[in-house]
Amino acid sequence: MGGHPKRGTPEYEAWILTPEYEEFCDKYKGKNNPMFGKHAIPKKGTTEYEAWILTPEYIEFCRKLSYPKKGTPEYEAWILTPEYIKHCEKCREINKGKPRSEEHCKNISISRRENPCLWSEERKHKKSEESRGEKNPMFHKKRPDLSERNKYRIITGEVCGEKNPNYKGGKSFEPYCLKFNPRFKRNVRAFQHYRCALCGHIWQPGEVALTVHHIHANKDSCCDESAPRDFVCLCSRKGANGRSCHHVTIGKEELFAPRFMRYLLKNFGGKSYFTKEEMEEYNDAKDINSQPSYINGDM
Secondary structure, three states: OOOOOOOOOHHHHHHOOOHHHHHHHHHOOHHHOOOOOOOOOOOOOOHHHHHHOOOHHHHHHHHHOOOOOOOOHHHHHHOOOHHHHHHHHHHHHHOOOOOOOHHHHHHHHHHHHHOHHHHOHHHHHHHHHHOOHHHOOOOOOOOOOHHHHHHHHHHOOOOOHHHOOOOOOOHHHOOOOOOOOHHHHHHHHHHOOOEOOOOOOEOOOOOOOOEEEEOOOOOOOOOOOOOOOOEEEEOOOEOOOOOEHHHHHOOOHHHHHHHHHHHHHHHHOOOOOOOHHHHHHHHHHOOHHHOOHHHOOOO
């Protein structure tokens, strides 16, 4: 049945409007069609497909494909064989470059948990060796400088405002409530012993003051009686990755919130700052001259 353009191409769209196409259809009509009388597989996800996979015909179809039906004892035994690994590699080549659906990704995750033999240390080592040295597609190739690219995107406005994936409706330009002032920040730092909640670094005199971070990203939490008042100290010094602990949490408040709440619960019983009276007692109990400078009024 060759000799005609491939379906989906502009040539095919033009060809189906010609008399030659009508002759082609007449030639392979009915019993002259090689697929005449053969069963067509229903499309996956349709009600016809769901009904078809319960029939004996589906079992016969699976047997012809040389692998057992999923869920059977034969299938459980088959997925432990080298033949299954070859089958997976073949499917991987066929689906290479195709976008995966959310359901597909979920099934892959389940497969990795239930079949650890497929992701054994031996297989990981083999995969690593296959892409080592000159076998690596990036071997001796210069990697792009992403920092310069990101600077260009910011300058040109490509990732500014609503175009930025971390955009929160302009929340960063909103002012903090009046009670979130330097005095309150000193109470938080003193209560948490001047320690960064993320990396554990302890503030030293001469360093930039620790940042007081709102765990729930609510700037009005100090003035809002119904809002939770949970804060942690984060250092502003740059780490090995060139970013400070506070910078790491920006735009990811929901991700870090459970971690910070566990930190407060474990170390401070869920509390995060001194009240005004407690701070006065703290100052009276210690020699004020030996405390960090920003307790006495400096930031």
